[in-house]
Amino acid sequence: MGGPGDPPEGTPEGGPGGAEDEYRSVVFDESFVRAARLQEFSAEERMADHAPAVRRRPPLHRGLTRQVLILAVLIAIAFGTAIYMGVRHPYSSPQARRPVEPLRMTVIPLAPQGKVPGAADAERLYAHSPAAPFPxxxxxxxxxxxxxxxxxxxxQVVAALTIVKNYIVRSSLHPEVITGxxxxxxxxxxxxxxLAQFDQxxxxxxADGRHAPTGWVVRIDPARARLADEEIRVSGSLRAVEADSAxxxxxxxxxxxxxxxxxxxASDAPASLFTVRRELTFRFDRDDLRTNQLQLVTSYVQAGPLxxxxxxxxxxRPLLAGQRAGSGGPAGTNPYDSDGATPLCGTLSTQAQPRA
Structure with missing residues (x-):
């Protein structure tokens, strides 16, 4: 008896048996048909005068073309990104590091014109001084x-400004630094x-314009005075510019x-106000920004009453409540000393002092 796909009379003699039909399980799906290189003409086309019964189809390159297009787009994106990063990225053009300059400093004492005002209440002193609105x-x-x-x-600009702010806080507001x-x-x-200059x-x-601790930090002689109030008043500004490409x-x-x-x-003794103005210039290269460090290159300090x-x-060494500056002038200047700095001194305006 034949299989379900055999003729009712059975397989013709000499024909392939069911077990011998090696193509019985082959499935010709749509993709197989589309990929065929030969295509049979339709019945309508065969009615025309076509000698061959089939025609050759052009090879399909759709998949390859799409891959080539995607690859070209990716290459273009990568190339454009490389150009952009080369133009805009801050680390694209490494520069030789500018030599770190030693700090140059000037400290100018400001002498009062009379007695230093004082009061038992530090808040009252602040309220009657130009520092009243200071944060x-x-x-x-x-x-x-x-x-x-x-x-x-x-x-990077914000980082530089933040590092400077932190240094100013540490060198001007920390009590352990202020009190020496x-x-x-x-x-x-x-x-x-x-650091070698700092340590020296x-x-x-x-007093040579290079090695004064008071050029680096606010440093009050602990043998002379102490803080009456740790809420120090401060006012000022910061400004950042590009000195060069590095x-x-x-x-x-x-x-x-x-x-x-x-x-x-005693804590109820008369207090007085001591004013310090610091004009500082800092420099940063990219290594400094990375390590949160700075170069202090100029320090111009005015302080009084001194x-x-x-x-x-x-x-x-501040003059305190009730004290006077005396008649002495700044230390003498030796014009033969090429390493020395000229001692300077100014007069503290009465408008800079608290009003009675």
């Missing part, structure tokens, strides 16, 4: 609105190539006002 602490050191420069991104007990908090932020300034202070420069100009008491005095005759390079 307290780090709030007086706001970051300005920042924009990218030709070779530094906006985030230690300067490690500020030192940790200094570029390694300036504190180990061997000199260097950002930040300038800081801030005025700090401290309420002081004589060392060892006596002109006293050395202000190692410590600031």
């Amino acid at each position: 307290v602490g780090a709030k007086g050191i706001p970051l300005p609105v920042s924009r990218s420069t030709a070779h530094f991104s906006e985030s 007990h230690e300067a490690r908090a500020a030192r940790a932020m200094v570029d390694p190539e300036q 300034s504190f180990d061997h202070p000199a 260097t950002l420069e930040v300038t800081a100009d801030h005025t700090f006002v401290y309420a002081l008491l004589p060392t060892g005095a 006596a002109c005759a006293e050395d202000a390079s190692s410590y600031l």
